[in-house]
Amino acid sequence: MTAPLVEVKDLAKTFDVSAPWLNRVVERQPRQFVHAVDGVSFAIQRGKTLALVGESGCGKSTVARLLVGLYSPTRGSVQFDGKDTHGAADRAQLRLMRRRMQMIFQDPYASLNPRWKVRDIVGEPLTEHGLVTDAVELRRRVAELLLSVGLAAADVDKFPHQFSGGQRQRISIARALATQPEFLVCDEPTSALDVSVQAQVLNIMKDLQRQRGLTYLFISHNLAVVRHVSDQVGVMYLGRLVELADKAELFSRPRHPYTRMLLDAIPDIRMSGRARTPVQGEVPNPLSPPSGCAFHPRCPHANARCSQERPALTAVAGISVACHAVTEGRI
Amino acid sequence: MAGAVPLLEVRHLRVEFPSRRGTLLALDDISFSIAPGEVLGVVGESGAGKSLTGAAIIGLLDPPGRIAGGEILLAGQRIDNLPYEQMRAIRGRRIGAIFQDPLTSLNPLYTIGRQLIETIRTHLPVSEDQARARAVKLLQETGIPAAEQRIDQYPHQFSGGMRQRVVIALALAAEPKLIVADEPTTALDVSIQAQIISLLRRLCKEHGTAVMLVTHDMGVIAETCDRVAVMYAGRIVEVGPVADVIHRPSHPYTVGLMGSIPAMDEDRERLLQIDGAMPRLNAIPSGCAFNPRCPQVFERCRSERPDLLEAGPTRAACWRVADGLRSVA
Numbered sequence: 001m002t003a004p005l006v007e008v009k010d011l012a013k014t015f016d017v018s019a020p021w022l023n024r025v026v027e028r029q030p031r032q033f034v035h036a037v038d039g040v041s042f043a044i045q046r047g048k049t050l051a052l053v054g055e056s057g058c059g060k061s062t063v064a065r066l067l068v069g070l071y072s073p074t075r076g077s078v079q080f081d082g083k084d085t086h087g088a089a090d091r092a093q094l095r096l097m098r099r100r101m102q103m104i105f106q107d108p109y110a111s112l113n114p115r116w117k118v119r120d121i122v123g124e125p126l127t128e129h130g131l132v133t134d135a136v137e138l139r140r141r142v143a144e145l146l147l148s149v150g151l152a153a154a155d156v157d158k159f160p161h162q163f164s165g166g167q168r169q170r171i172s173i174a175r176a177l178a179t180q181p182e183f184l185v186c187d188e189p190t191s192a193l194d195v196s197v198q199a200q201v202l203n204i205m206k207d208l209q210r211q212r213g214l215t216y217l218f219i220s221h222n223l224a225v226v227r228h229v230s231d232q233v234g235v236m237y238l239g240r241l242v243e244l245a246d247k248a249e250l251f252s253r254p255r256h257p258y259t260r261m262l263l264d265a266i267p268d269i270r271m272s273g274r275a276r277t278p279v280q281g282e283v284p285n286p287l288s289p290p291s292g293c294a295f296h297p298r299c300p301h302a303n304a305r306c307s308q309e310r311p312a313l314t315a316v317a318g319i320s321v322a323c324h325a326v327t328e329g330r331i
Numbered sequence: 332m333a334g335a336v337p338l339l340e341v342r343h344l345r346v347e348f349p350s351r352r353g354t355l356l357a358l359d360d361i362s363f364s365i366a367p368g369e370v371l372g373v374v375g376e377s378g379a380g381k382s383l384t385g386a387a388i389i390g391l392l393d394p395p396g397r398i399a400g401g402e403i404l405l406a407g408q409r410i411d412n413l414p415y416e417q418m419r420a421i422r423g424r425r426i427g428a429i430f431q432d433p434l435t436s437l438n439p440l441y442t443i444g445r446q447l448i449e450t451i452r453t454h455l456p457v458s459e460d461q462a463r464a465r466a467v468k469l470l471q472e473t474g475i476p477a478a479e480q481r482i483d484q485y486p487h488q489f490s491g492g493m494r495q496r497v498v499i500a501l502a503l504a505a506e507p508k509l510i511v512a513d514e515p516t517t518a519l520d521v522s523i524q525a526q527i528i529s530l531l532r533r534l535c536k537e538h539g540t541a542v543m544l545v546t547h548d549m550g551v552i553a554e555t556c557d558r559v560a561v562m563y564a565g566r567i568v569e570v571g572p573v574a575d576v577i578h579r580p581s582h583p584y585t586v587g588l589m590g591s592i593p594a595m596d597e598d599r600e601r602l603l604q605i606d607g608a609m610p611r612l613n614a615i616p617s618g619c620a621f622n623p624r625c626p627q628v629f630e631r632c633r634s635e636r637p638d639l640l641e642a643g644p645t646r647a648a649c650w651r652v653a654d655g656l657r658s659v660a
Contacts, residue, residue: 055520164608165377194376194547199591199602206601221521228593228602251595265525267550269577270596282490282523 003082004043005183005215006067011076013037013062017287034286036062038239039076041313044232046182049209049216051230051247053223053262055283059239060219064187067217068103069094080183099129102176106188108168112160118171119156122146125178145174149204166197173204180212187219202229223266227251235259238286238294245319255321257299257331293324301325336407337364338541339388339509344411345400346380346387348612355612357383357396359565362639367508370535370542372552372573375562376588378609381545384562385511387411388543389428390418405509424454427502427540429531431514433494436501437486443470443497444482447504454505469500474530492523499531503538510535513545528555549592553577561585564610564620571645581642582649583625619650627651 018024018031037059044050052060065071067078069085078085080097102125105111112121122142126132132141143153149170160168169189176184189205190198206229208214220226226233226247233250235243235258243256254260261280281298284290293311296302305324313322325331346358358380365371373381386392388403390410403411410421422428430436438446447466451457457465463482470478473496486494495515502510515531516524532555535542544555552559553573560570561582569582580586590603607624610616616623622632631650642652 055522166608195549196376196588196591196605197608199593199604200606202593203601203604223521224593224595227595228599261522265522266595267525267528267548267554269550269553269592270594282492283520 002046005046005081006044006217007079008043008063008067009041009077009079011037011040011063011066011078012074013059013066013071014074032287035239035289036286037066040236040239040241041076042232042234042241042244044183044215044217046215047209047213048231049218049229050232050234051218051220051226052234052236053220053226054236055221057238057283057286058236060236061187062239063236064103064185064217064219068101068185069098070103095129099125099179100181101183101185102179102181103185103187104169104172104176104189107192108165108172109160109192111172112168114160116159117156118142118146118158118160121160121171122156122175122178125175129179131179141178142174145178146171148177148208149174150200164197165193166200169193169197169201170204173201173208177208177212182213183215183217185217185219188221189218190225191220191222198225205229223262235262238283238289240294240322241313241320242295242323243319243321244313245321249319255316255319255326255331256295256323257301257325258295261298293322299325301331303330335366337404338367338369338406339365339543340404340407341384341388341401342404343401344384344387344398344403346383346392346396347399348396350395352613356615357565357612358387360638361401361567363560363567363570365509365541365543368535368539368541369558370532370544370556372556372559373543373545373562374547374549374552374559374588376547376609378564378611379562380565381547381562382513385428385513385543385545389422389426389511391422391428420454423450423507424505425507425509427505427507427510429495429498429502429510429512429515432518433491433498434486436498437494439486442483442485443489447482447497447501450501450504466500466504469503470497472503472534473497473500474526475500491519492526495519495523495527496530499527499534503534503540506538507540509541509543511543511545514547515544516551517546517548524551531555549577549589561588564615565612566620566648567639568621568649569642569645569647570639575644579643579645581645581647581652582621583627583651584621585647587624587626619648 013036015034015036017034019029023029040063052063054060066073072086085097119142122145123138126138126141132138142156146153146155151170190201218229230247233247234241237258243259254263290297292307292309296306311322311324313320314327316326342362344358344361348355348357361384375381387398398411402409444466448462451462451465467478467482470482475481475496516527528551556573559573559576560567563584569576569585580589587605605624618633618635619637622628637648637650639646639648640652
């Protein structure tokens with residue numbers, strides 16, 4: 001197998017959420033930290049899509065931001081095409097690397113500058129990275145990018161508010177594609193969109209992947225969408241990967257009790273009469289995560305070991321899973 | 332159900348928003364009914380008018396929006412033209428409401444107990460102690476652990492899912508016969524969403540409460556409802572039993588909507604997509620509002636607007652149905 005395009009090793013990010021200094025002194029409060037991402041490792045092969053799924057607060061968006069360099073990691077490394085993105089790399093090299101990875105955000109209403117015309121929004125990465133200096137050439141390239149995401153070349157002189165949500169997300173995609181990146185980090189790109197518009201955007205993303213050989217990290221909480229776009233799926237719970245498997249394997253034979261629970265929670269739209277086990281409990285407060293396996297208070301298979309010892313992500317029959325019950329063969 | 336008076340009947344409802352550039356027609360000729368204990372889903376994309384329909388029924392249209400035609404009947408009695416005070420007495424007592432964001436529908440300055448007791452005492456002739464006992468019972472029914480203690484806590488001390496349980500308890504407080512639930516699970520995580528749906532379904536069954544469930548999520552509709560009305564650009568385009576609308580949709584918009592949802596049980600390289608977007612209120616096309624996006628459009632669709640027509644077990648507003656040319660799902 002060729003070397004993966006993106007390789008993440010033991011990535012961790014801790015946020016300091018302590019009260020202000022004076023309060024800590026006067027009220028004798030301790031410092032508090034949230035381990036938003038705690039020891040996550042995965043690799044994405046060129047041209048493939050890895051999806052990260054999980055509920056609010058599980059750290060999936062933090063992983064996305066760590067990957068593109070919006071946060072710097074507390075621990076661990078991100079390797080892009082064999083080079084460390086947060087290491088001692090000099091600025092010029094870092095800039096070159098940034099050009100090759102781009103990000104698409106969730107809310108196309110917040111991620112586009114309302115005072116800029118589409119021409120400037122999509123053209124900015126080109127001028128910023130010095131790829132195009134000539135005004136005529138810039139105009140041509142922007143028009144080309146808009147056409148590639150199904151918008152019209154005449155749209156360059158419009159403002160974001162003149163577009164619908166789905167069209168705005170296409171503008172975001174056009175902007176992300178401007179520097180001809182190889183790797184796109186998509187953080188819930190369709191969560192803010194209606195289903196018919198979501199279908200349009202997902203289709204465009206798949207078409208672009210096929211045409212340009214793009215590699216995606218796709219963050220979503222919607223398992224049906226993940227099943228549609230991904231090759232590999234990582235399931236996150238409270239900052240850790242609990243299961244990492246090929247799509248077909250994960251959806252046909254989910255191992256981790258949390259993965260099973262998530263799959264059970266999807267509304268059954270075809271009304272096939274599939275039996276569903278009711279989901280128990282809620283995600284615990286990340287400020288004071290449970291001891292041992294973070295999922296054990298909600299897990300129907302938990303025993304004494306689960307509440308004391310944190311399971312490591314272990315390879316089991318071609319997939320990786322962090323669960324004592326699975327490795328012991330209890331489930 | 333024949334002969335029985337429906338719990339809620341909406342006839343030819345029209346809602347307008349007067350504006351400086353002319354009047355916008357937000358809801359046009361909306362007719363449907365809900366039987367006692369029935370769960371009716373109202374589904375559609377942003378801007379289809381589904382929330383507005385709910386707001387019109389509970390008498391909470393934001394001005395300058397106003398009901399410009401048609402009537403709304405609750406158990407045979409007209410409620411769309413009632414004075415404010417009378418409508419206020421009906422709201423909560425006979426029609427309960429659940430909104431999308433549980434944080435904004437609870438008052439952050441009062442304990443949830445106080446909010447529940449106030450609601451109960453406004454509508455039912457009970458003492459403070461009786462109301463409190465009832466509030467605790469409601470919280471227990473909605474699955475809030477340690478209800479006796481938690482009743483004296485404030486909304487911020489509850490998680491999102493727990494808050495929505497409190498809102499459901501509030502909606503059920505005066506035993507209304509109808510609950511209008513506007514996107515009750517949209518702000519919640521998937522696992523919590525499943526809990527809230529099954530809770531809502533169970534409680535309404537136990538209390539015999541009918542529900543008008545407004546949502547954009549077909550999955551939620553499939554799990555919860557008896558019948559469903561699909562809305563597009565301020566009109567109902569298809570209405571019928573849930574299983575028929577989902578498995579054998581008649582209107583091309585419903586067909587497209589179902590096809591655009593990624594399925595868990597089949598693999599497709601591309602999703603079916605409906606090109607374009609829903610028209611804005613000031614630019615609704617003549618004829619059938621869906622005609623510019625419709626893959627099966629023909630001449631009549633552009634000039635004449637179809638009414639809801641019988642299409643097997645469902646009714647659909649589509650000329651193809653009238654011609655007996657059922658669209659291919």
